[in-house]
Amino acid sequence: MNNDSPISNSIKNSSVLGTKVEKLPTPSLLLDIGIVRSNYASIAKKFENTVCKMRQHGKNLKTPKLALMQIEAGGTVKGVCSAKVSEAEVMVFGGIKDILITNQIVTPDKIIRMCNLSKIADIKVCVDNIKNVQLISEIASTLDATVGVLIEINTNMMRAGVRSIDDALNIVKLINILPNVQFRGIMSHQALSEYQGEKHRKDTAKNVISRCLEYKKAIESEGFPIEIVSSGETFSYDVSPTLAGVTEVEGGTYALMGTVYSYFKEFEVANKLLTTIVNKPDPQTIVCDIGYLSMPKAGDELLQIENLPNVKFKDMYKYHTVFTSSSEISLNIGSKVKLIPNYQDPLIDSWDEFYIIENDVLIEILPIIGRGTFH
Numbered sequence: 340m341n342n343d344s345p346i347s348n349s350i351k352n353s354s355v356l357g358t359k360v361e362k363l364p365t366p367s368l369l370l371d372i373g374i375v376r377s378n379y380a381s382i383a384k385k386f387e388n389t390v391c392k393m394r395q396h397g398k399n400l401k402t403p404k405l406a407l408m409q410i411e412a413g414g415t416v417k418g419v420c421s422a423k424v425s426e427a428e429v430m431v432f433g434g435i436k437d438i439l440i441t442n443q444i445v446t447p448d449k450i451i452r453m454c455n456l457s458k459i460a461d462i463k464v465c466v467d468n469i470k471n472v473q474l475i476s477e478i479a480s481t482l483d484a485t486v487g488v489l490i491e492i493n494t495n496m497m498r499a500g501v502r503s504i505d506d507a508l509n510i511v512k513l514i515n516i517l518p519n520v521q522f523r524g525i526m527s528h529q530a531l532s533e534y535q536g537e538k539h540r541k542d543t544a545k546n547v548i549s550r551c552l553e554y555k556k557a558i559e560s561e562g563f564p565i566e567i568v569s570s571g572e573t574f575s576y577d578v579s580p581t582l583a584g585v586t587e588v589e590g591g592t593y594a595l596m597g598t599v600y601s602y603f604k605e606f607e608v609a610n611k612l613l614t615t616i617v618n619k620p621d622p623q624t625i626v627c628d629i630g631y632l633s634m635p636k637a638g639d640e641l642l643q644i645e646n647l648p649n650v651k652f653k654d655m656y657k658y659h660t661v662f663t664s665s666s667e668i669s670l671n672i673g674s675k676v677k678l679i680p681n682y683q684d685p686l687i688d689s690w691d692e693f694y695i696i697e698n699d700v701l702i703e704i705l706p707i708i709g710r711g712t713f714h
């Protein structure tokens with residue numbers, strides 16, 4: 340092949356920084372950094388003068404660089420939430436020294452890693468039972484480490500979290516007599532998502548988070564001061580700061596967004612999937628070169644194609660996604676389209692790197708170093 344032919348040039352240049360987005364290989368995971376900055380600026384503004392601050396959840400970023408951008412933009416506690424010890428390690432080694440692990444860490448191998456991490460960063464973990472606290476204290480003592488502990492409160496999910504104030508108090512009392520664990524506060528996660536208008540959203544969030552605040556009152560009235568009340572998520576991010584006592588909100592999705600939260604006008608979707616149309620079996624149907632191996636199925640009906648609102652999701656296979664329209668689709672085989680995902684957590688976890696774009700040009704290839712199913 341001639342080395343200067345259009346085909347060889349396109350092979351050589353396909354992922355070089357400075358490449359225009361339409362020339363990038365597909366499928367690829369794009370991240371529009373200008374939109375991320377704008378989403379972060381909305382948070383910085385909202386939390387500029389509030390007591391409650393954002394503690395961003397890194398579950399959908401999985402890279403410290405993106406979390407540090409929010410910390411630099413402002414409005415945060417200067418720390419993040421991590422779902423797993425491995426994600427906490429990635430954040431700490433990336434330069435973030437204030438971590439809340441929002442789950443229970445119950446096996447000795449991971450508790451050891453968490454304790455080691457607590458020697459170089461402020462590590463806090465959520466607990467909801469006595470045995471777990473005893474084990475953390477025992478291992479932390481052996482390793483000469485100190486781990487901060489928050490009691491997880493079940494407000495509505497019936498997943499993790501203590502179910503009664505008495506249970507919470509028993510754990511707080513135990514933490515206060517055990518060595519190498521330090522009581523720091525309480526946490527609740529609500530996973531609220533059903534949107535029925537602004538009033539309903541805010542009332543729902545307030546009602547549920549208020550249950551967590553009842554625990555704060557009860558624990559403090561027994562003489563145990565609470566430093567941290569960590570409660571709220573994207574759905575309730577602007578409600579938490581209006582509730583006296585909540586010190587931080589655990590927003591995750593707002594950063595990159597998904598069509599699932601399209602009612603928030605202050606946040607836009609920053610992560611999109613660049614795909615090529617590989618089949619057009621009839622004028623109203625197109626098939627893109629991406630499937631559920633790289634875009635896990637989750638509320639697929641919310642998957643959209645940028646600038647093609649009338650083309651709707653029909654079906655998804657391992658390597659293909661089918662879209663249809665009631666009228667003829669103007670694009671043909673070989674055209675590239677951007678898909679707008681509804682929800683990013685499982686999506687981001689399927690990719691090794693973000694293609695960071697600005698003004699539709701590739702400016703960086705950012706490894707998603709915290710991804711994967713390892714813990």
Ligand SMILES: Cc1ncc(COP(=O)(O)O)c(C=O)c1O
Pocket residue numbers: 396398420441528571572573574589590591592593
């Ligand atoms: C414990 C916890 N906090 C906060 C969040 C963030 O939720 P959202 O993505 O809705 O902001 C999650 C999401 O998985 C979570 O599990």
